[in-house]
Amino acid sequence: MNLNYSDEQVMLREQIQKFCETEYDFYKREDIVKSNDDFDSNVWNLFAEQGWLSMPFSEQSGGLGFGPIELSILFEEFGKALVIEPYLSTVVLAGSLLDNSTFSSKNDLIEQICSGELHISLAYAEAGKGYDYLTPNTSIDKKGLLNGTKTLVLNGANSDKLIVACNRDNIFNLIILDTKTDGVSLNSFSTVDGQSCSEISFENVQLDETNIIAYGDEAISLIKDSLNLATLCVSAEAVGCMESCYLKTLQYTKDREQFGQPISSFQVLQHRMVDMFIESELAKSLLIKAMLEVNNRSDDMYKHVSALKSYIGTSGKLSAKEAVQLHGGMGVSEEMMIGHYLKKMISIDALFGNADYHLKQSGK
Amino acid sequence: MRPYSINQIKYIKKNIMNINFSDEDLAFRDEVREWLSNDYPQHVREKTEKGITISKEDLIDFHKALSKKGWMGYNWPVEFGGTGWSASKLYIFNKELGLAGCPPILPFGVGMVGPVIYTFGNDEQKERFLPDILEFNTWWCQGYSEPGSGSDLASLKTKAVLRNDLDEDYYVVNGSKTWTTLAQNADWIFCLVRTDNSGIKQEGISFLLIDMKSPGIEVKPIITIDGDHEVNSVFFTDVKVPAKNLIGEEGKGWTYAKFLLAHERFGIAGVGASMRSLNRLKEIISKLDNDDLQRKANELEVALSAIEITELRLLSALENGGHPGAESSILKIKGTEMQQALSELFVEASGEYALMYPGPHGYENNDKPAGPDFAAEGLSAFLNMRKTSIYGGSNEIQKNILSKFVLGV
Numbered sequence: 001m002n003l004n005y006s007d008e009q010v011m012l013r014e015q016i017q018k019f020c021e022t023e024y025d026f027y028k029r030e031d032i033v034k035s036n037d038d039f040d041s042n043v044w045n046l047f048a049e050q051g052w053l054s055m056p057f058s059e060q061s062g063g064l065g066f067g068p069i070e071l072s073i074l075f076e077e078f079g080k081a082l083v084i085e086p087y088l089s090t091v092v093l094a095g096s097l098l099d100n101s102t103f104s105s106k107n108d109l110i111e112q113i114c115s116g117e118l119h120i121s122l123a124y125a126e127a128g129k130g131y132d133y134l135t136p137n138t139s140i141d142k143k144g145l146l147n148g149t150k151t152l153v154l155n156g157a158n159s160d161k162l163i164v165a166c167n168r169d170n171i172f173n174l175i176i177l178d179t180k181t182d183g184v185s186l187n188s189f190s191t192v193d194g195q196s197c198s199e200i201s202f203e204n205v206q207l208d209e210t211n212i213i214a215y216g217d218e219a220i221s222l223i224k225d226s227l228n229l230a231t232l233c234v235s236a237e238a239v240g241c242m243e244s245c246y247l248k249t250l251q252y253t254k255d256r257e258q259f260g261q262p263i264s265s266f267q268v269l270q271h272r273m274v275d276m277f278i279e280s281e282l283a284k285s286l287l288i289k290a291m292l293e294v295n296n297r298s299d300d301m302y303k304h305v306s307a308l309k310s311y312i313g314t315s316g317k318l319s320a321k322e323a324v325q326l327h328g329g330m331g332v333s334e335e336m337m338i339g340h341y342l343k344k345m346i347s348i349d350a351l352f353g354n355a356d357y358h359l360k361q362s363g364k
Numbered sequence: 365m366r367p368y369s370i371n372q373i374k375y376i377k378k379n380i381m382n383i384n385f386s387d388e389d390l391a392f393r394d395e396v397r398e399w400l401s402n403d404y405p406q407h408v409r410e411k412t413e414k415g416i417t418i419s420k421e422d423l424i425d426f427h428k429a430l431s432k433k434g435w436m437g438y439n440w441p442v443e444f445g446g447t448g449w450s451a452s453k454l455y456i457f458n459k460e461l462g463l464a465g466c467p468p469i470l471p472f473g474v475g476m477v478g479p480v481i482y483t484f485g486n487d488e489q490k491e492r493f494l495p496d497i498l499e500f501n502t503w504w505c506q507g508y509s510e511p512g513s514g515s516d517l518a519s520l521k522t523k524a525v526l527r528n529d530l531d532e533d534y535y536v537v538n539g540s541k542t543w544t545t546l547a548q549n550a551d552w553i554f555c556l557v558r559t560d561n562s563g564i565k566q567e568g569i570s571f572l573l574i575d576m577k578s579p580g581i582e583v584k585p586i587i588t589i590d591g592d593h594e595v596n597s598v599f600f601t602d603v604k605v606p607a608k609n610l611i612g613e614e615g616k617g618w619t620y621a622k623f624l625l626a627h628e629r630f631g632i633a634g635v636g637a638s639m640r641s642l643n644r645l646k647e648i649i650s651k652l653d654n655d656d657l658q659r660k661a662n663e664l665e666v667a668l669s670a671i672e673i674t675e676l677r678l679l680s681a682l683e684n685g686g687h688p689g690a691e692s693s694i695l696k697i698k699g700t701e702m703q704q705a706l707s708e709l710f711v712e713a714s715g716e717y718a719l720m721y722p723g724p725h726g727y728e729n730n731d732k733p734a735g736p737d738f739a740a741e742g743l744s745a746f747l748n749m750r751k752t753s754i755y756g757g758s759n760e761i762q763k764n765i766l767s768k769f770v771l772g773v
Binding site: 001002003004005006008009011012015016018019023046049050051052055064069250253254262264265267270271273274275277278281282283284285286288289292293296304307310311359360362363 | 368369370371373380381382383384385386389452658659661662663665666667669670671672673674676677679680681684691694697698760763764766767770771773
């Protein structure tokens with residue numbers, strides 16, 4: 001047993017931290033959020049140049065062959081800096097799904113993802129289906145026409161291609177198509193944490209066999225693994241947020257003086273910050289467990305990811321709410337970073353099954 | 365090229381992180397399980413399985429069986445007759461005993477005074493006391509808290525005055541200790557006593573070993589809210605204690621006391637025993653078809669897993685040469701909260717039968733139990749477990765420790 005990060009993993013974390021500190025501070029992030037673009041293409045190109053976009057892909061597909069542990073490190077650091085670039089949608093959700101598939105042109109697509117040229121979104125969700133992503137109403141008819149509406153497609157507005165979960169003769173299918181295909185229409189909006197997502201309708205979109213990535217059990221296992229990895233990633237992001245909430249609150253209470261002394265000298269605040277620290281450490285523990293189980297592809301990996309997701313859904317929101325409270329009026333000011341962690345935690349809890357949903361899954 | 369490239373990070377040993385125990389550790393786990401099924405005293409097992417409180421004799425049998433196997437010194441170095449186990453073996457040992465429902469190993473001898481004696485005691489004291497601890501010939505108890513000194517332990521007043529009569533050096537001890545666990549069974553007590561009042565309060569404290577049969581010692585039971593007699597008041601009236609029973613130097617007792625507290629960090633979270641409780645609860649709840657209880661059990665399962673991995677992280681850091689810091693305070697706080705929450709869920713699962721309480725020893729007199737058979741045991745545990753967030757430095761004191769050493773405020 002060894003639960004310590006290796007020297008290489010520590011180095012990886014340091015590189016990401018260095019980037020976030022020098023090129024992606026809160027003001028830079030705010031500029032991106034307030035701009036007309038959903039993300040910064042210069043940053044994205046930088047990600048490509050530095051090898052970040054190649055991280056999780058197998059070496060056969062031209063990737064660096066890193067796994068869930070390294071992705072977790074990346075997302076923890078993304079969480080601390082509240083990075084909003086669409087890494088989750090293009091690289092994790094769509095990219096890893098393609099990488100695991102036997103789709104004929106996957107190597108070309110992954111190469112284009114790695115170089116930063118291509119964005120792909122995974123359209124997994126539908127209105128009224130809750131967190132059930134495996135029984136879509138969107139379907140392909142006998143003539144090969146796709147009809148239906150997918151919802152909450154992350155980064156849909158910026159994607160060149162879409163991977164769509166749909167139904168054909170009551171069999172689950174994953175298909176890929178160009179966003180600009182006739183019959184595809186998008187209604188895009190921004191998310192609580194500054195990202196963008198779309199509702200996407202398909203009206204008699206003509207498909208043929210070349211659009212099909214996989215169907216049946218293979219397709220189900222591809223999307224389950226992709227969503228599981230994405231759930232791990234956003235949970236790691238939440239763990240990063242929780243650590244930042246604790247550390248930033250601690251610093252703020254040391255600097256802020258009232259009644260002639262730093263407010264960190266008050267025991268009632270100290271104990272609340274101790275609780276934030278403890279929750280952050282316990283969440284880290286569940287992250288380590290889950291990422292190692294996913295890395296080993298153990299039978300229980302879904303269960304452990306669910307345990308993690310339910311835990312950070314509850315305790316992550318709690319930490320962020322405490323952080324806002326302990327910052328006083330500054331906590332609810334848009335110009336301060338701290339309140340944005342709360343919005344991030346709301347969005348993470350809502351993605352891929354909230355705390356209640358995953359708590360049930362973890363007990364199965 | 366900007367300096368964030370990861371292209372140059374090449375793995376020498378990929379996936380070095382892993383959560384699996386080594387083959388050696390797994391073989392050890394099997395050895396512990398074998399001992400549990402063959403040599404763990406059967407009559408003790410039967411009682412713990414039925415939730416019947418075990419007697420003094422049962423506890424002695426249990427410890428003697430461990431001693432026979434050579435495992436009594438589970439946390440001691442080999443040179444003093446201990447096992448010299450690695451942190452992971454210690455962890456496995458504690459977890460397996462907990463999972464099997466063994467009573468907790470009494471910490472006062474082997475976990476507390478023993479390490480103080482072999483670290484700070486002289487050769488004569490080591491020879492005199494250590495073998496009896498390892499063979500469980502001596503039952504120790506702990507004389508720390510006093511009626512006026514709980515969390516503020518250093519304010520303790522029990523006084524020891526050095527005298528000399530007929531060339532014999534001895535202390536005369538006067539005062540009282542309280543919350544003394546199982547003092548009614550104890551042969552010896554290790555005490556923090558005040559030998560000096562002149563300086564700051566921590567510097568006038570000494571560490572003294574006292575024979576419980578000494579004239580002038582009186583033990584009075586304190587009955588706790590579960591109705592059981594576990595803790596006591598111990599009164600000292602002109603008790604004569606040979607000066608050779610002083611550990612280390614006079615006035616250094618506080619240092620030894622802090623060492624002792626830091627020493628007992630493994631198994632502090634009680635993960636194995638909590639897992640056993642949780643497994644039983646899950647079994648009970650699965651038959652009740654109650655979503656609310658099921659949800660609470662799921663929550664506890666997730667939280668217990670978080671505690672377990674936190675303990676393993678600490679252990680892993682130790683095995684890689686790290687130094688444990690305030691993490692043991694996290695484990696104390698969360699481990700005891702878990703024990704309390706589990707016992708409370710037993711009570712909730714009893715429904716209206718939580719009303720019935722036959723006392724701490726269950727229905728051992730063949731009264732026909734009304735309601736589910738786990739109800740009495742659950743309530744007894746619930747009431748008894750309130751102590752866990754109070755003892756060993758209350759959880760609020762643990763948070764003060766974390767404030768100081770982690771928050772730095």
